[in-house]
Amino acid sequence: MNETQLILLxxxxxxxxxxxxxxxxxxxxxxxxxxxxxxxxxxxxxxxxAIETGRAVHVSLGLGGITSDMxxxxxxxxxxxxxxxxxxxxxxxxxxxxxxxxxxxxLVQDVIRRPYGADRDEAxxxxxxxxxxxxxxxxxxxxxxGTLGVEAVDANVMIGGFGDEYLLMxxxxxxxxxxxxxGASDPNVVPFVFATADQTLMGEDMYAAGAYLGHxxxxxxxxxxxxxxxxxxxxxxxxxxxxxxxx
Amino acid sequence: MISxxxxxxxxxxxxxxxxxxxxxxxxxxxxxxLYLIRTASVVAAFALVLGMVNVLTVHLGKMxxxxxxxxxSMVLLGALFFTLAVGFLTGGPTSVWVQDLFETVLFPLEAxxxxxxAFFIVTAAYRAFRVKSFETGLFVVFGILVLLGQVPVxxxxxxxxxxxxxxxxxxxxxxxxxxxxxxVALGSVATGLRVLLGLDRPYVD
Numbered sequence: 001m002n003e004t005q006l007i008l009l010x011x012x013x014x015x016x017x018x019x020x021x022x023x024x025x026x027x028x029x030x031x032x033x034x035x036x037x038x039x040x041x042x043x044x045x046x047x048x049x050a051i052e053t054g055r056a057v058h059v060s061l062g063l064g065g066i067t068s069d070m071x072x073x074x075x076x077x078x079x080x081x082x083x084x085x086x087x088x089x090x091x092x093x094x095x096x097x098x099x100x101x102x103x104x105x106x107l108v109q110d111v112i113r114r115p116y117g118a119d120r121d122e123a124x125x126x127x128x129x130x131x132x133x134x135x136x137x138x139x140x141x142x143x144x145x146g147t148l149g150v151e152a153v154d155a156n157v158m159i160g161g162f163g164d165e166y167l168l169m170x171x172x173x174x175x176x177x178x179x180x181x182x183g184a185s186d187p188n189v190v191p192f193v194f195a196t197a198d199q200t201l202m203g204e205d206m207y208a209a210g211a212y213l214g215h216x217x218x219x220x221x222x223x224x225x226x227x228x229x230x231x232x233x234x235x236x237x238x239x240x241x242x243x244x245x246x247x
Numbered sequence: 248m249i250s251x252x253x254x255x256x257x258x259x260x261x262x263x264x265x266x267x268x269x270x271x272x273x274x275x276x277x278x279x280x281l282y283l284i285r286t287a288s289v290v291a292a293f294a295l296v297l298g299m300v301n302v303l304t305v306h307l308g309k310m311x312x313x314x315x316x317x318x319x320s321m322v323l324l325g326a327l328f329f330t331l332a333v334g335f336l337t338g339g340p341t342s343v344w345v346q347d348l349f350e351t352v353l354f355p356l357e358a359x360x361x362x363x364x365a366f367f368i369v370t371a372a373y374r375a376f377r378v379k380s381f382e383t384g385l386f387v388v389f390g391i392l393v394l395l396g397q398v399p400v401x402x403x404x405x406x407x408x409x410x411x412x413x414x415x416x417x418x419x420x421x422x423x424x425x426x427x428x429x430x431v432a433l434g435s436v437a438t439g440l441r442v443l444l445g446l447d448r449p450y451v452d
Contacts, residue, residue, distance in 0.1 A: 067290075072438040102301075105298055105301060111449075128304065128308060131305050139353075187424040190427065195371035207435070226434060226437055233429060
């Protein structure tokens, strides 16, 4: 085992009990007050607005799939989609979902079908709103720009793994003057999100979707564990900097 | 119920085995880890077929229903079948014909689209540079300093501008990026643990 593996193992072993205890604490009813994140507040009104205007919500899950290093980003996007799909199912206004990686397609179709339960016809109808566009970033961006240009879209939600092509899609949404909520974890993409979206989910905010929108206990517990571990990492960094300076 | 339990057990076992393979270097675990990763690649390749079926369903539906933009769907399906036919008839994706198709059609189109980024960056920067709060004010000041430090005329105006640019990029910008990355890493680990421990099951219906 090399040095990196050892550090990662120690980190993981330290994270596990904190994660478990935080999750259990939330399950027992000790739910913390979560700070307000404007993007999640806005997401809560997106479906109602879309139903009122009779237009659809477009959800872009980006380039990530479930077999790449963008898997966590894709799962964060799925959490947001799950919330929007549940909300919109009652009114029969299913979101239009686009993605670049076909490995995400069955998962997205499941998420879209789930709220319809045993109603197979409605579920099949809803699943037709899920679209695999293209695996190449440029082709995917062109497809999404086309969707935003041709379809009657009221809001654009882009949460997942993105690269530079984010700006092409973000600007297309911006020019149409529709509600645009964006989220990315790559620091190189974050400025594009900031420049084009009405509300942004930067970095780790994205992964909090399940806690904020779904109020899932283990997701809220994860946030507590992440906060605790962040303080630990920051403390270790400060101690090492001081030690390195003095010694 | 049985399928839910089974899929959870399979997902957890495979995830834990691949994780163990990352940390432990032993022949049986290495071989099993490699086999599982290869299997995932094969499954991912099948997903491409699913994607193609999805493209056909969506765009045939649009054409059948004469929905807005159905003409684009016709062009898309035409291009899809043409490329498939060229591939099958000329010897697969490595044939000269398919390579020519990519080099003369797809790559120039991609380059054209990405060249638009330059203009889009200007319009996005114009919007981002409108001072609406203290934070956007700081953003504008540092943006202008970095821009001036980046171009030769900046150094001609004041020789300290490139030094300021380097400091902005190396200290506050890098610190911010590392802060984001630290949060992302923690979020990714938490997401991974939830899936590995079966607490979050996006794969079950």
